[in-house]
Amino acid sequence: MPPSHGLAVHNRSVTRPFLMGAVQIPVQTAVASSAGPDSTCLLFLLHRMIDLKNKNKELAGADLPLPDSILSLHVDHNLQSDAEKMTRAARAAASRYKSKHAELRVRWGEPPFPPRPLLHPRAGEDEGEDEGEGESSAIESVARIARYRLLFDAMVRRGAHVLATGHHADDQVETVLMRLGSGSSVLGLGGMRAARRFGMALGKGESERDYGWFGREGLNRWIVRPLLEVPKVSRCVSAFLFLFSSFGG
Numbered sequence: 001m002p003p004s005h006g007l008a009v010h011n012r013s014v015t016r017p018f019l020m021g022a023v024q025i026p027v028q029t030a031v032a033s034s035a036g037p038d039s040t041c042l043l044f045l046l047h048r049m050i051d052l053k054n055k056n057k058e059l060a061g062a063d064l065p066l067p068d069s070i071l072s073l074h075v076d077h078n079l080q081s082d083a084e085k086m087t088r089a090a091r092a093a094a095s096r097y098k099s100k101h102a103e104l105r106v107r108w109g110e111p112p113f114p115p116r117p118l119l120h121p122r123a124g125e126d127e128g129e130d131e132g133e134g135e136s137s138a139i140e141s142v143a144r145i146a147r148y149r150l151l152f153d154a155m156v157r158r159g160a161h162v163l164a165t166g167h168h169a170d171d172q173v174e175t176v177l178m179r180l181g182s183g184s185s186v187l188g189l190g191g192m193r194a195a196r197r198f199g200m201a202l203g204k205g206e207s208e209r210d211y212g213w214f215g216r217e218g219l220n221r222w223i224v225r226p227l228l229e230v231p232k233v234s235r236c237v238s239a240f241l242f243l244f245s246s247f248g249g
Contacts, residue, residue, distance in 0.1 A: 029067035035089035038166030047097035070099040112211035
């Protein structure tokens with residue numbers, strides 16, 4: 001339903017995934033916060049949307065499928081040397097935008113997670129570019145599944161049913177091109193969806209022992225991408241917000 005109020009017009013791309021009617025009313029929306037400019041921008045916009053909703057008596061009394069609060073979730077993949085710096089930045093952003101906050105760390109080698117992935121070029125040998133890119137891509141895939149597993153588990157513990165991510169239009173283009181290069185089906189070339197269920201598994205998760213397995217609860221949890229229609233040029237604002245938040249301006 002196209003809303004007649006001014007809220008969706010104010011931040012149309014942010015509210016659209018919630019107003020499409022596909023997602024149940026999310027009293028609390030979780031945000032995957034990397035502490036980068038995209039997720040910081042998303043925190044700001046969601047905070048602004050909630051603030052506007054609460055200050056407008058007409059909107060506050062309306063039964064709109066919009067969140068009442070934000071849960072910031074930051075994942076430390078336990079792979080990068082600057083992880084602690086990013087954790088502090090995510091904590092500061094959550095505080096600034098009045099969000100509850102939780103910090104999650106991947107514990108490689110502890111069930112259900114596999115051993116910690118590492119790059120292992122052989123000493124004295126030049127690693128081929130294709131081989132290096134393939135290994136890096138594999139690590140990113142493993143880290144991504146681990147990240148979503150932690151995010152999903154945190155959502156279940158906190159009672160959140162919707163996870164918002166900072167994917168934007170440029171990410172969409174990149175996703176489609178990568179899938180095209182890998183011979184994806186027509187369905188895959190449709191790119192990322194603005195709203196989708198977690199599903200029962202991610203990657204090759206086939207049983208409850210796999211870290212990519214969500215089970216039936218995955219059908220009751222949603223992933224929304226409010227910035228999916230926002231192009232890179234609009235991210236100048238998000239870069240400013242990132243700096244503003246980082247330096248406490």
